[in-house]
Amino acid sequence: MLFNSFSFGLFLPIVLCLYWLIGYKRVKYQNVLLLLASYFFYGLWDWRFLLLILASSLIDYFAGIEISKSHKISSKKLFLYSSIVWNLGVLFIFKYYNFFIDEFSDLFNLESNDYTFSSLQIILPVGLSFYTFQTMSYTLDVYKKKIKPTGNLLHFLCFVSFFPQLVAGPIERAKNLLPQFSKERKFDIATSKDGLRLILWGLFKKMVVADNVAIAVNAIYLSPEDQGSLSLFYASILFFFQIYCDFSGYSDIAIGSAKLFGFKLSKNFNIPYLARSGADFWNRWHITLTKWFIDYVYGPIIKKRKRSYFTKTFALFVSMGLIGLWHGAKWTFVFFGIYQAIIIAIERIPFKIKGKKVSISYYLTRIPFAFTIIYIFILITTSSIFFRADTLESAFYIIKKIGSFVPSEQFSLISTRVMFVPLLIVLEYFSRRKNHPFEFFEKKFSKPVRWLIYYAFVLIIIRYAGPKEEFIYFQF
Amino acid sequence: MPDQKKNLFIFNFNKHISVFLKRGLLFFTPVAIFCVLLELLILNTPSSFSIIGNYLDEKQEDIEIVIFGSSQIKNSINPKFLDKSSINLSSGMQHHNTDFKILNQTRNRLKKLNTVVFEVSYGHFEVNHNSKYYWKNNVFLKYYGVNLKDRNTYPTDYLVYVSNPAYFSRLLYANYIKKDGSYTYNDYGFYKNKYEGKFKTLNYDTIQFSKSYVKINRRADKNIFKYNVSFFYNMLDYCENEGLNIVIISPPTFNNYNDLRNPFILKRRDSILNIISEKYKNIYFLNSEEDMEFTAKMFWDEKHLNPDGAELFTLQLNDLINSLE
Structure with a gap:
């Protein structure tokens, strides 16, 4: 769903009305609505990639908790590296794999057909670089003890997939955006x-x-x-x-x-x-x-x-x-x-x-x-x-x-x-x-x-x- | 402030939200009314698309020939001069992927269809296919009943004005304000008065033509070429399986354009057409790109004919199609 489409022109007011109808005191229900709306918003491009967002969210959520829980530095590092390997791995496969394979085969003058690793016929999920960087910054900040990990999965899922900034940023930090999902959000006319x-x-x-x-x-x-x-x-x-x-x-x-x-x-x-x-x-x-x-x-x-x-x-x-x-x-x-x-x-x-x-x-x-x-x-x-x-x-x-x-x-x-x-x-x-x-x-x-x-x-x-x-x- | 936790009725907004919504409604209602009026106005204004759409509905049982292509074909084939019942479904910037979807989705409606005309002009294999945001998606859906999108349609996909505000604003201006008859069509949706082009402005002076700027693609692109050719083969296979005659046309272009063509592009296009002519039995060619019969006064600009040129070119096509029997 593009921001400059009629679909968004309908989607936004409907979600907005439902959101404020729920009322500012029902933060949890508002968040559930935001999550559903965000997944619907993203799913209209390709619902299969919702699984990727969900997987990234879950891995980073649990990595954050485990990093915080672990007492040993080596364990903390293990969970941090797991999160980074996942995030960069997904990014590499979807975005850079073909580039590196093509460059490598060009370097040795090989046709990709003759090469063990051939190019993949895959499409790049919309906004992958944005939400990957956002989730990665969360685990890095938890590791550096800049923030405490959230214990609320719903908040974290919302943080990763918040529809206004899901596909092209701004790339938000957990420190700024995540707490906003736990607070009451009052309507302000101005x-x-x-x-x-x-x-x-x-x-x-x-x-x-x-x-x-x-x-x-x-x-x-x-x-x-x-x-x-x-x-x-x-x-x-x-x-x-x-x-x-x-x-x-x-x-x-x-x-x-x-x-x-x-x-x-x-x-x-x-x-x-x-x-x-x-x-x-x-x-x-x-x-x-x-x-x-x-x-x-x-x-x-x-x-x-x-x-x-x-x-x-x-x-x-x-x-x-x-x-x-x-x-x-x-x-x-x-x-x-x-x-x-x-x-x-x-x-x-x-x-x-x-x-x-x-x-x-x-x-x-x-x-x-x-x-x-x-x-x-x-x-x-x-x-x-x-x-x-x-x-x-x-x-x-x-x-x-x-x-x-x-x-x-x-x-x-x-x-x-x-x-x-x-x-x-x-x-x-x-x-x-x-x-x-x-x-x-x-x-x-x-x-x-x-x-x-x-x-x-x-x-x-x-x-x-x-x-x-x-x-x-x-x-x- | 009322406790919203206790009451969850449909109009249970707090005071501030109600004020905001009321102001929003007050602001957007005139905008919505204006947009609706604009859409209604455009739907009641004859356009090439609406006329062709009506013709398609009315004559679908009789149509034997369908013509596809870009603006070059739109301006160079006037179905009025074809002996057999025919329809020109070409339009500006239209490429083979759009042609194929239209053919696919209208095939069942056109019971008597026996000949399909495709355009392969100079740079056709070197230019990208129409994107999924091609503005005519809405127009073709509305008027031809053809869905070019790779998904189910939404009600908003039927809106015409917003698909290309600039084009439809010009159409409204010409019809209701200027009233100069610049957008007048015959029963086949062909522009009857399209003479006021670059060549007329230059008084059909060939010396002036050679000094003027010519928009031409001289860039060869291997990847686009490979994709387009392979796609075109699929189209031809489809037509062969359907038992249709295929006519490939290259409309006339003026010398100042022909001189600027990239010989490499031309050569590889012609080599593909040679392969096609050997591979398929029911395929015929009409290449008038360098036909000297088309004088400067028959052109609108260097690659588009005016209605006089279109008459001559359509008659050439007519002769070819009649000779197929």
């Missing part, structure tokens, strides 16, 4: 109103901006050989806005939907194109994933070693390489991560000026915004190319072509497909200190004007929604 506004804003970003921009981008990326430099450069910038609006639109709808049920999910985006450096970009883009890797990969690496520039850079490359690989089993994604690591590493190179230890990132935060925005857009464009291209060869070809200033025939900067991108930028810029532009309007306009604005956005969505596309991040 929070619910804000939830609806976030949903509206998310739908606008996904259906109007992302889905329309997708057409313009696909047309150019279909055959880069026939495009000029300007077209390819423009398409790469547009692709950034496509994935940004696609994914942040999803996150907005997820956070907004959760608010309607009295839950608070983590913020996942903070206008990334206004970042002032590569590192700042990752503080604004897919924030929950970045935090996950900082806490469980980057942090542990530098914690065990001397905090030198070399150690930090090593940790950075490992983390960013894995972030790239998390996106998909393709070299383009790995390179996407490595490229980001190179940029951040360069920004962090320490040097001394007048006895003061500084780095490029220090200056990036101090130079005029007009300069940093050029820098960020070059970074965004090149990253987008690796993200969007089918192969590394194709990505380098596009970069080379952009750099060779081949004239673009019939290049048009403005079309109906991209006309909402400037509106998005303007609205987000002026409301950058708020969670979303509609929150900004709250203070600026009277209620009738605000309602007119909401109606205008609803009409824009009805009239200008692009052809329905699946959310890009579902495939991850």
